[in-house]
Amino acid sequence: MTIHTSETSARDLEADALIVGVVQAADGPRPAPGSADVDDALGGTLTDLLTALDATGRAEEITKIPAAGQLPAPVIVAVGLGAPGAGGSSPDEQFDPETLRRAAGAAVRVLTAARPAGLAAPQEDGGGGHVPGNGKRRIALALPARDTAEIEAVAIGALLGGYAFRRYRTTGVSTDAALTLLTATGGAEAQAAADRAQILADAVTLVRDLVNTGPSDLVPVTFAAEAERVAAACGLRIEVLDEAELAAGGYGGILGVGQGSVHPPRLVRLEYSHPDATRTLVLAGKGITFDSGGLSLKPPKSMEWMKSDMGGAAAVLGALQAISVLRPAVNVVGYLPLAENMPSGSAQRPSDVITIHGGKTVEVLNTDAEGRLVLADTLARAADDSPDLIIDVATLTGAQLVALGPRVAGVMANGDALAAEVAAASTGAGEAAWAMPLPGELRKGLDSAVADLANVSADRSGGMLVAGLFLREFVPGDVPWAHLDIAGPSFNESDAYGYTPRGGTGAATRALVRIAEDLADGKLTAK
DSSP, X not given: OEEEEEOOOTTTOOOSEEEEEEEEETTEEEEOTTOHHHHHHTTTOHHXXXXXXXXXXXXXXXXXXXXXXXXXXXXXXXXXXXXXXXXTTSTTOOOOHHHHHHHHHHHHHHHTOOBOTTOOEEEEOTTSOEEEESSOEEEEEXXXXXXHHHHHHHHHHHHHHTOOOOTTOOSOBOOOXXXXXXXXXXXXXXXXXXXXXXXXXXXXXXHHHHHHSOTTTOOHHXXXXXXXXXXXXXXXXXXXXXXXXXXXXXXHHHXXXXXXXXXXXXXXXXXEOOTTOOOXXXXXXXXXXXXXXXXXXXXXXXXXXXXXXXXXXHHHHHHHHHHXXXXXXXXXXXXXXXXXXXXXXXXXXXXXXXXXXXXXXXXXXXXXXXXXXXXXXXXXXXXXXXXXXXXXXXXOOHHHHHHHOSSXXXXXXXXXXXXXXXXXXXXXXXXXXXXXXXXXXXXXGGOOSSSSEESSOSSOXXXXXXXXXXXXXXXXTTOOEEEEEOTTTTEEOSOOBTTBOSEEOOTTXXXXXXXXXXXXXXXXXXX
């Protein structure tokens, strides 16, 4: 799916559907900025039509209005923006970027929803018009797009809202679309904002596709091959360690988790460099391609979405793809520790003691607390990169889901100010996050009678925080480090909403890109 900007009036633009915004005002629904030409074409009756159709303007509400020949587009799709923000009914009123993203996503999602096989979608004829058949639907968006921030928000919401994972579908089709965003300000700046949205959306799409792929089709070796493909396309340096090299390097966490599977583990290292960079960021993403729990076997229901347990590694790969195009002045190293956690005669046992890269020993009391083991190896290895900041991202604990729900990531760090900065950067990128503490008194629960530490605490309280405390043990020296737990946000088991589909969401991808850019620009102090 692609998007471009245009200053063409909605009265003149050929399209199959036209999206406008609706504000939920105190006196009823009101057309949002961007819809003036549509209202004019309808003789100033847009508000009356919305009211007659019981539209309220509540967030993401969809109302379809026949254009009745008054516009080149045959149908108007009105999407709610919720109550007005600062500015009230003024044309200068401001809209939260996430509101615009979700509204654009909801509208495009409705227009590109899968239909039964045989139901025609529009396609271009020789004259540039459309005839019945399968092809791209032309969708125009007349949502608020008065500056580059609004343009980017609407564009990325629309692009992500049209996402569909088709790999395993044999029935039904999903409509591809060509998107045109009608802007109040045109030129290179407007298109640059839309192009940035396209870059980010392409990265998120990569991550969603990887998370949605069946685990038999995405084992560590094939994931590593996908990383090699991305690296070649983006000009990234790449190193892949196989099981023999992992053993030689003392990566006991990755090897221990992966030893129960017939699919051997891998450690992928990706590197992006910039000639003007003065700082180095390390990103590490948990890459468990399927998590059965190992010998500490999960209940069947809990395994149904464990193909998503590599969402952190996918987010790092997607972020590096976007970073390689956006070119912020910062060096970025990305690690993908890849393993499949399976039960078998060769699997890691509860009470096994493993040695992490760098020498620390861990008593494995629960083989289902495996993500922290592969990340421990990776965090220890990051010392070789002399990083100024380390960010790890992982679908790490069910406790995150209990504490913060399915849409908000938890952020922990070895400094409260850093946790707040990272959470703010993530939220600013459109990915809700909340800074959490790492209480020192919980560390005692990780004491082991036989090793340097255990991988779980006997006390189940504060499980998300205990996992963060475990990871902190392997952060090199006094390097600033933050941990993002995305167990809930990475996979949506509920109905689609806004620009978020069912299944893989691409969580943390945009946040990691924003963190890299903020570090390059000095907006993130990493202290």
